[in-house]
Amino acid sequence: MxxxxxxxxxxxxxxxxxxxxxxxxxxxxxxxxxxxxxxxxxxxxxxxxxxxxxxxxxxxxxxxxxxxxxxxxxxxxxxxxxxxxxxxxxxxxxxxxxxxxxxxxxxxxxxxxxxxxxxxxxxxxxxxxxxxxxxxxxxxxxxxELGRRTQADFLPTSLPHLTGWEITAAFVPAREVAGDFYDAFLLPDQRLVCFLGDVCDKGVGAALFMALTRSLLRAFIEQAATNGTDPLRAVAMTNEYIARHHRANRTFSTIFCIMFEPQSDLARYVNAGHPEPLIIRADGSVSHLITTGPAVGWIADARFTIETTTLRAGDILFAYTDGVTEARTRNGEMFGEGRLLSTITTAYKQTLRLDVIQQAVMMYTGQPQPVDDLTMLAVCRCRTD
Structure with missing residues (x-):
């Protein structure tokens, strides 16, 4: 009974x-x-x-x-x-x-x-x-909620302030915890480093992998700068660590990492399997920052090349995760790069309004929350006139 x-x-x-x-x-x-x-x-x-x-x-x-x-x-x-x-x-x-x-x-x-x-x-x-x-x-x-708060600690509480530069970021997780990450900080010699990444999965597993990848990348960049070696080698070092010690998870991350020389126009970058960031030139032309290596954590001993670009007065670097361009309507149509470029034109008022881009993406999908994490990072070189 x-x-x-x-x-x-x-x-x-x-x-x-x-x-x-x-x-x-x-x-x-x-x-x-x-x-x-x-x-x-x-x-x-x-x-x-x-x-x-x-x-x-x-x-x-x-x-x-x-x-x-x-x-x-x-x-x-x-x-x-x-x-x-x-x-x-x-x-x-x-x-x-x-x-x-x-x-x-x-x-x-x-x-x-x-x-x-x-x-x-x-x-x-x-x-x-x-x-x-x-x-x-x-x-x-x-x-x-505790995980969300903890993960928030891995993202910057503020972005660097440099005379003649404007750095902005937007981060909209699809769930309580996310697989996207970004950072921007100054090295001791005042070089500016920015990176943005996207873990291939979603949920708690992706959030844990995000914390690992972001922490390794930041630590290796700072270590390389202290030792006098190239900070962009940190992408390869992060890849080696993850590929050797966490390969069984079969999880990887795309990463875009760029380093600026604030006193010049020069910028150097590594694009590890990430959607190609854009440089919107002052004259309205657009450059793509090509892929220079595979996603991080998938292949041990992978080769990552370093490419150079310039960011002159009036130019804007715009990096984003695929949650932006691959956002879809209910019938499956993607937002796409064409709509993104059109929206950037609308959102540019001396600086790049990331909130305008975010609203355009969400209005396009008709959803109250993104299906995939949506992260954007913009670096604007201000005009001197």
Missing amino acids: ADQLTGRILIIDDSEHNRYLLTRQLERRGHSIATASHGRQGLEYAQREPFDVILLDLMMPEMDGFTVLDQLKRNPQTHHIPVIVISAINEIDDVVRCIEAGAEDYLTKPFNQTLLYAKINACLERKRLRDSEQAYLNAIRYEL
Whole structure:
């Protein structure tokens, strides 16, 4: 025999006799009982105190059971409480109406004691299961929120300020935790380093891999600068570490890393399998920064070449993850580079408004949240005139 469950039960019935009878029977089973003589009073009790089950009469003055049930199910505080409708045998059509409106079960008058206990026990079991599931979901939400906060610590809290330069970034995760990352910082000799990456997966696994990749890349860049070697070699060093020690995960990341000489027009970069960043020239022409090696973490001993470009007054570097161009409408049409370039033209007002691009992408998809992480990084070389 199953263990007898006990709970807090609210009886809403205008019949004093029914309230007395039900209270006496249920208290013998160890339940805690509260009673209400009409619907309005029952609603007030349900909103004020926690209950495990509600026994609800249909025919009552002031507010009938249909109205009470409707308001209970509309209220987020009470919609999860199981409701057992109390009815006369000739009210079976009304019972069906209540079941369709969300009632858990029904009892007919006069009450059969065995059925009464069985129905309440069944409701309590379902309520306990629902409460356990809700507690589990709340724990998961808490862990994800903690993960989101922790991951946020891996992203820069502020971007470098350089006279004659403007650096902006936008980061819109598709879930609580993301696989995209970016950074921008100054080396001790005042060279500016920016990088942006995208882990191939989504969710918690991608977020953990993102934290590893971003931390390794930043650490190797700073180490190389301190040792007097080329900071862009950090991409290859990150690849070697991951490919040798984490290859079993079969996870990789595309990375674009660029280093500027702020006192000149020169910039050097590595593009490890990343969507080709754009340089929008002051004259309106567009250059692509080509791929110079494979994605990071996939192939040990991979070769990454370093390419050069320039960023002159009025030019803009725009790097992004594929969540921008591969954002899709409901029928599968991609945003694409053509729309991106058109939007950039609209978004350029002395500097590049990344919020305008983000809004254009979201309006195009018609979705409240992106399906894939959406990350952008812009470096503008300000005009001197």
